[in-house]
Structures are given as structure tokens and as C-alpha cells.
Amino acid sequence: MPIDSDSGTPPSDSNRNGNGDSHQLDTPFGSFELDRFPKPKMTRGKQQPLRAWDAADEYLLQWISEQPVLTNASPKTLILNDSFGALAVALQQWPCWVQSDSFLAQQGVMTNLDNPGNSLTSDTTSRKPELLTSLQWPEQPIDLVVIKIPKTLALLEDQLFHLRNVIHSETVVVAAAMTKNIHNSTLSLFEKILGTTTTSLAKKKARLIFCKPQVDSWQGVSPYPSCYTLPEFPFTVHNLANVFSRNGLDIGTRFLLEHFPQRPNAQSIIDLGCGNGLLGIHAKHLHPDAHIHCVDESYMAVESARLNTEAAKSCGFIHGEPCEMTFEVNNSLADTADASADLIVNNPPFHQQSVIGDHIAWQMFTDAKHVLRQGGELWVVGNRHLDYHLKLKRLFGHCETVASNRKFVILRSQKR
Structure with a gap:
């Protein structure tokens, strides 16, 4: 009919x-x-x-x-x-x-x-x-x-x-x-x-x-996952269709990679809002003995992080005993134990579907404060105009600007 x-x-x-x-x-x-x-x-x-x-x-x-x-x-x-x-x-x-x-x-x-x-x-x-x-x-x-x-x-x-x-x-x-x-x-x-x-x-x-x-x-097949190479990494980066900046490294992530924190004694590091997992993989490269946990609310993002981790392992970019990275799809850090992480890196989104706002970033920052151990640090990269430093100062009592350029700022807050 x-x-x-x-x-x-x-x-x-x-x-x-x-x-x-x-x-x-x-x-x-x-x-x-x-x-x-x-x-x-x-x-x-x-x-x-x-x-x-x-x-x-x-x-x-x-x-x-x-x-x-x-x-x-x-x-x-x-x-x-x-x-x-x-x-x-x-x-x-x-x-x-x-x-x-x-x-x-x-x-x-x-x-x-x-x-x-x-x-x-x-x-x-x-x-x-x-x-x-x-x-x-x-x-x-x-x-x-x-x-x-x-x-x-x-x-x-x-x-x-x-x-x-x-x-x-x-x-x-x-x-x-x-x-x-x-x-x-x-x-x-x-x-x-x-x-x-x-x-x-x-x-x-x-x-x-x-x-x-x-x-x-019908002809053709899906072009995803899409792939590209980067000078920063010796492996091919895979991105499923709904991953942010799937055709190349986004400039916020690149800026944070250039100023990435190194904490030799860190045992637990979280890549919060991990996207394709490159920040978490870089964290593992710098901290081979630490446990790296990648979290995102997108199933395709977490699967992309998994694929890229396997590629990084195969070429020897990440290693350690054990070479441990875990992956989770969740609402921020909803099920993560309090006082369990030494370092959290975060490139927060500023929209939920078509609704633009700071509510997701605020939840991520709040969850991070609970999950960090005393002395643990939250590092955030974001657009300058989003004024994340005001939220972090309100939550942690202080906020330090690590680096900035015309578009982005990298912020650091420590749980005291």
C-alpha cells in the first residue's frame, strides 16, 4: 500500500x-x-x-x-x-x-x-x-x-x-x-x-x-572507520563515524599533547571524555607502569580508543608490565571509586546532542574532584571563551594556567 x-x-x-x-x-x-x-x-x-x-x-x-x-x-x-x-x-x-x-x-x-x-x-x-x-x-x-x-x-x-x-x-x-x-x-x-x-x-x-x-x-560500503597518520604517533589512527575530529587530530588535543603532564609516581590515570583515546595512549607512553582508564559516553569513541590502543601496542609505542589500559562507556565518572586516581586529563565537550552548554563539563569537573586522590591533579584543555578556570577555581579553590594560545587554554587544579 x-x-x-x-x-x-x-x-x-x-x-x-x-x-x-x-x-x-x-x-x-x-x-x-x-x-x-x-x-x-x-x-x-x-x-x-x-x-x-x-x-x-x-x-x-x-x-x-x-x-x-x-x-x-x-x-x-x-x-x-x-x-x-x-x-x-x-x-x-x-x-x-x-x-x-x-x-x-x-x-x-x-x-x-x-x-x-x-x-x-x-x-x-x-x-x-x-x-x-x-x-x-x-x-x-x-x-x-x-x-x-x-x-x-x-x-x-x-x-x-x-x-x-x-x-x-x-x-x-x-x-x-x-x-x-x-x-x-x-x-x-x-x-x-x-x-x-x-x-x-x-x-x-x-x-x-x-x-x-x-x-x-546498492553499491559501495561504509567508509568508516576512517584512518590517518600523525607525526606524534608511529601507528595508524582509527576513528569510527561518530568520533570527534575523525579526519585529523583536533587542535585542542594537539595543544595538550605538547604540554602533557608527567607524573612518574602516578599509579592511576584517567582519560575523561577519551574520544579516540590518543591522550590516554600518550599517558601510557609516558607512564608505562600506570593503569590508564579511558572513559566516554560514546560507544564509537570507546571502540576507537580500543582499536588505537591495540595499534599502539603492536608497534611498541606503549608497553609495561602489565601493559594495562581499560575502557568504559559511562556517564562521566559515575561508577568510579572516590580517591582512586592520581591524574585526570580532560578535553570536555560543550554540547549534548544539539543542546550547547557547560553542564557536561561541570559534571566532569565535579566527578573528577571526587575521584582524585589527595594531591591528584585535573588537567583540562578548552576554548578560552568557555571560562573553565572559573568553574575549577570554584570547585578546587584554585586553578593554574599551564599554557595558552589565541584559542585554547590548559588549566591545572590539584585536590588538596
Whole structure:
């Protein structure tokens, strides 16, 4: 049965920030209580206005509800890049897989699915969507693919190539984003990798993308992980699709490498927000007897760090007895023991998905203070305009500028 790409009515305005309940999402599939993860803190007695969904989520659900070919069939559904579970919670009555590269997003999905008020039927437990990392894919054919367009086009490109292994010519593929985040390059990826692509009218500044898989004309494979070499390292650097600065060493990391701390007596060093792991690998090179722990909230980042560590071991760049480096996907240092690290190096991100702010850096700095032993140090590299020194001084009581240039600053705080 054909599906009308322009059908659907604008989502309700009742969930705009400042109007109605900022936690309640009203959809054709039911009303649900949704929170972001981590849950926003109270600010001056008022809840922060950020919601766990946007108009693109509402538009997607409205359109899906108006397609009898879907609503009458209980399709096997794959959801990609669901921010905090708006799509997973609403579509949980169908066999469903939810894939994300973000640990925080997955925790948000899980938290909102576990909310008793969001259960659709008494047998929800047996149908609860299966959560997949960005390195995992369903093992059976999918009838409906629902995509929230990610911030990184490389991630979308990699996902579209991998989708070829789980979809068929009749699979319904629908994607959504706010209009400002859909470009010609976005549509070109769908057209080039999967098949004929069209778009909907814009509703509340959101737009849908429809793609008809053309299985017989598929060519090529995903270009990820991408690889490059650096004068600083005698091995090839591997980067999966969603790794920051995947085509070359970012200038903040290079600046920190030039001024990297050397602590001969350090037993435990943490690369916090490790990305592709190059800071952690360099730490191991300088401190062969120390245990190095790489942590990030991106599954692709941690896997890239693992790949690069193996490459560094094979060429003898890192060694020691034992040559110990460990890797963890987590929300900052949530499960790391207090007073367990001698040195933490950190190149913090300043956005969570499309939301820009300093909340992630603040959590990282706070966690680092708890995890550092007395006398341990936190070294941070960041853009000068972010004023991280103010936060570090507030937390640690002091902050020293180790080095600076026109764009970046390296800061050091010691736990006293």
C-alpha cells in the first residue's frame, strides 16, 4: 500500500516550552511522562525548560499513526538516535529495537520506558524494546525504520550503509529533524546509499524525510572507520563515524599533547571524555607502569580508543608490565571509586546532542574532584571563551594556567 509523504497534521502546540506540562508528550499513541537524562536540576526554584523531545518527534509519531499499512501490521521497528525515548515509548507496542551511540540517550530511553505510567499494556514487559549500541544491529529483517537525524552526518552515513543489512525493498524508512538541520547533503546521503528520497512539508519547523530502498542498485560500503597518520604517533589512527575530529587530530588535543603532564609516581590515570583515546595512549607512553582508564559516553569513541590502543601496542609505542589500559562507556565518572586516581586529563565537550552548554563539563569537573586522590591533579584543555578556570577555581579553590594560545587554554587544579 503506498504511503502519502505529505499526510499528517501539525503536532499540537500544547508541549511548547512554557506552555502546558513540559514533561508530558501527547501523541496519537497515548500521553507519556518523559524526562531528559541526566534529569535537569532546578534553577531558582523552576525546572529548566528543556524537554525530552522536539517537534520532529511529534511530527514523526503523528505521521506514523496515519499510515494504516503500519498501524494494522505491528511492524518490526528499528529506531535510530532516539534522544531520550519519546519514539521508543510511543511505539513500544510493536516489536522494537532502539539503537544509539550515546550512553546518556540510552539511559534516558531506559528510564522513560521503566516509568510505570508509560506502560501501554499489562504485557509491556514481554514487549519492551531492545536497546542496542551503535555497534549492534538487529538480527532479523526490519519493516519500519524511524531515524532522528544525528548531529554528525558521518554517523548518518555509516548508519545508512549498515541499514542495508537489515531492511528489504518494502521497508518503510522515515527520518525527521528540525528543518535547520536538514540540508541537501542530508538528502543526498539517503539518495546515494538507500534509494529514492523525498521530503514532507515543514510543520513547526520540523520536516520528515522518506526513502524508498532500491535494493538492486546498492553499491559501495561504509567508509568508516576512517584512518590517518600523525607525526606524534608511529601507528595508524582509527576513528569510527561518530568520533570527534575523525579526519585529523583536533587542535585542542594537539595543544595538550605538547604540554602533557608527567607524573612518574602516578599509579592511576584517567582519560575523561577519551574520544579516540590518543591522550590516554600518550599517558601510557609516558607512564608505562600506570593503569590508564579511558572513559566516554560514546560507544564509537570507546571502540576507537580500543582499536588505537591495540595499534599502539603492536608497534611498541606503549608497553609495561602489565601493559594495562581499560575502557568504559559511562556517564562521566559515575561508577568510579572516590580517591582512586592520581591524574585526570580532560578535553570536555560543550554540547549534548544539539543542546550547547557547560553542564557536561561541570559534571566532569565535579566527578573528577571526587575521584582524585589527595594531591591528584585535573588537567583540562578548552576554548578560552568557555571560562573553565572559573568553574575549577570554584570547585578546587584554585586553578593554574599551564599554557595558552589565541584559542585554547590548559588549566591545572590539584585536590588538596
